[in-house]
Amino acid sequence: MMQHKILIVEDEEIIRLGLQDNFELENYIVETACDGEEAIAKADSFQPNLVLLDLMIPKKSGFEVCRVIRKKHPECFIIMLTAKTEETSKVAGLEMGADDYVTKPFSILELLARVKAFLRRVETTAPKAEAAHTAQDAIDFADVHLDFKKYEATKAGVPLEMSAREFQILKYFWQHRGEVVLREDLLQDIWGYTPENMPSTRTIDNHIVNLRKKLEEDQANPKIILSIRGAGYKFDA
Structure with missing residues (x-):
């Protein structure tokens, strides 16, 4: 270990x-x-x-x-x-x-x-x-390009400053695009928390707010990261 x-x-x-x-x-x-x-x-x-x-x-x-x-x-x-x-x-x-x-x-x-x-x-x-990548190294949606291997992102060709955690969230969303992703799923699969030590889901919501600022044309009416009332989010790419 x-x-x-x-x-x-x-x-x-x-x-x-x-x-x-x-x-x-x-x-x-x-x-x-x-x-x-x-x-x-x-x-x-x-x-x-x-x-x-x-x-x-x-x-x-x-x-x-x-x-x-x-x-x-x-x-x-x-x-x-x-x-x-x-x-x-x-x-x-x-x-x-x-x-x-x-x-x-x-x-x-x-x-x-x-x-x-x-x-x-x-x-x-x-x-x-070391063994293999679990998903695509790079993806494109709307006018956004994400390179998960290099931790690089652009929107309409303009570089975006994003954290490793934000890349991980978007990679998870991409792998589950079109599905409803629970906040608890993100906390367990991205953060590594267990049901016994689960923190407030406000941490997730704050990260989503930041991602929408960077990705959405209109944060008040998001088209990419959708909120599902009482559950979590859905990635519509």
């Missing part, structure tokens, strides 16, 4: 050391950073599988750190840690490329469960990547 690497970005020393102790006890390789500049440097040198990122940090904000790490390391998972309860902060973090968020104060057991769920995806998908 591979030993995963976690970067903890937190300026409060007590929280930072507490998280480090807990994750090292779970046999993770852990590095820490206390400000935004150190976080970006550590992400480059340490190459973590997952980053726990506090939003309110010195020198560079968590939003900026998230944007930079997502662009330079598209396959790294990012979980935001924030004391803010405003929905706008969580949405902004997801727009910058975060995969999920946990609001302080949080349960360490819940956080450990979420991290394990994300990193389970690394173990299950890595062997498959």
